[in-house]
Amino acid sequence: MTRKMSEGLTVFIPLYNEEAVLKENMLILLEHLKSLPLPFEILLGSNGSEDRTPEIGKELEQAYSHITFFHIALRGPGLAFSQALKRAKYSFLLCLDADLTTDLNFIPRAVASLEKYDAAVGSKQTGNQKRPFVRVLASELFIACTNLLLQMPYRDYSIGAKAYRIEAILPFADKIDRHTFYTQELLFQLRKAG
Helix, strand or coil: CCCCCEEEEEEEEEECCCCCCHHHHHHHHHHHHHCCCCCEEEEEEEECCCCCHHHHHHHHHHHCCCEEEEEECCCCHHHHHHHHHHHCCEEEEEECCCCCCCCCCHHHHHHHHHCCCCEEECCHHHCCCCCCHHHHHHHHHHHHHHHHHHCCCCCCCCCCCEEEEHHHHHHHHHHCCCCCCHHHHHHHHHHHHC
16 A cells, blocks of 8 residues: 655644643644644544543644544544544654653654654653553563563553654554554564564
8 A cells, every 4th residue: 555645744642531631732732843844734533532522622623724633433542543544644653642741852853763764662761750650560561571572672662652654554554453552563563574
């Protein structure tokens, strides 16, 4: 599957019940992206949200030309990612969490990496973690098991802080898990492909 992409950056934000942070954080992200020297769009993908997320997403889309919103009734960030992949108009696709826990300086670093590589992997471990110890421990165990089983070197497999060259991941689009494991699958397939 090939498709002609314009040079630039599509930022995808998967949403599940994010009404508390959505508007404020998207305005922060929008201002940050405007300071970068490349065309961009923000795709907001609600997957199964039951709060005001869809309403706020539609309002943001109507108010800001760089923002596009879509809603899927079923819960599943992988489903939303698949839709974002189909809708993206730029050659680079970067994923962030709506809470913006990733340092936004990851964005220009990821774009620079995508000039040479098919993927850029950020990590929550490099920022200020405000997660309970049990979640940090569970995350560490998950990462260790994933790396052992799949022979991969990455330090984080969360949805946020990942960037891809769309042309590199399109061949694996049909393997995207509808839940949260699609990041591991994409990174594994990219690494296997060389």
